[in-house]
Amino acid sequence: MEFKEQVITYKDKIVFIKLSMPNFNRTLKQYVEDEACFMFVNKGEVGVRSQDDYLKLNKDVGMLAKCLNYFFEPSNNKQVCDEGIESVGVFLYPSLVKDLFEFDLSTSNYNVPYNLKQVQIDRLLENYKESINILLDNPELADESIIKTKLKEFVLLVSKSSEAPSQLDFLAALFKPNEVAFKTTIQHNLYADLSLTELAALCHLSLSSFKRKFKEVFGESPKRYIAKKKVEKAATLLKANDLRVSDIAYEVGFDSMATFSRNFTNTYGVSPSEYRVS
Structure with a gap:
């Protein structure tokens, strides 16, 4: 089609x-x-x-x-x-x-x-x-x-x-759109595989304005904060269920296993598989 x-x-x-x-x-x-x-x-x-x-x-x-x-x-x-x-x-x-x-x-x-x-x-x-x-x-x-x-x-x-x-x-x-708080938008879409440009679009902001606003609200850069939160959720899932590591990476919003593994290892000092059995 x-x-x-x-x-x-x-x-x-x-x-x-x-x-x-x-x-x-x-x-x-x-x-x-x-x-x-x-x-x-x-x-x-x-x-x-x-x-x-x-x-x-x-x-x-x-x-x-x-x-x-x-x-x-x-x-x-x-x-x-x-x-x-x-x-x-x-x-x-x-x-x-x-x-x-x-x-x-x-x-x-x-x-x-x-x-x-x-x-x-x-x-x-x-x-x-x-x-x-x-x-x-x-x-x-x-x-x-x-x-x-x-x-x-x-x-x-x-x-x-x-x-x-x-x-x-x-x-x-x-024709009366409801105001949605910036923090609510981020929290609701935290584990989607959205790029920063796409998150900015949801907030009706340019990318530069989005980054400034994010730093004001969360105290650190969006890239660092979002990666940290995704890895924290992945760690919880690795201990709580038997999902494949690749499924967990997708579940928390990473677009590739390589990116997920790199971020996880940087945070916890071991790979996701090693963390699960440790």
Whole structure:
């Protein structure tokens, strides 16, 4: 399966998109101001990593997302991963909300305690997804009136499942990202195999600003602190269970056995295997 993208736009903004791709590496969904989206999965499975969440999405579970940086990650289920991924996205913007509903989002103070949310795909949402698939496969059908109708239908369906007091409140909350503390972001993603550049992206910082902030919060460089914490967790796992050393290296977020062994030996003076039997 080759990479394929199909889009439908309304007032020069993408509102529906279908992406089909084979195996992929971790991919950043870049922050876009005043953009919220819903993601359906037609085929395969994908992980989503944000500041303080890690979600798994498949044909039975979709995702509602506010405007923030997050990563799409391949599934650790090899069979599913080999099938590739096909997803459908629905995008909303304040300017389109005003056009569709004549809502003034500033009149609502409603908020919700999440930036990403898993949503079970019930029969109504499944039928909605199939209708969007048809439009994406036959874009000549997607005139302005149909697009407006499908966007309104989406807001009605998802706002009801979110149990928001009203459609206005549901939409207002979508464009209010929750602040996540820097320390929380680091602790939540400490054992993922994220590079410093990727961690900086999750924190919405440049790499240089991230390093300065990290030193202020944790008192040492991110490279040294993160490696130390990963090795400490690995030492606990080596004593606590019978996982293979290579599995433990992966579990704590090292991208290679060589890097893991070098860091472990530097800290404990023996190799991981020697530590286990000592």
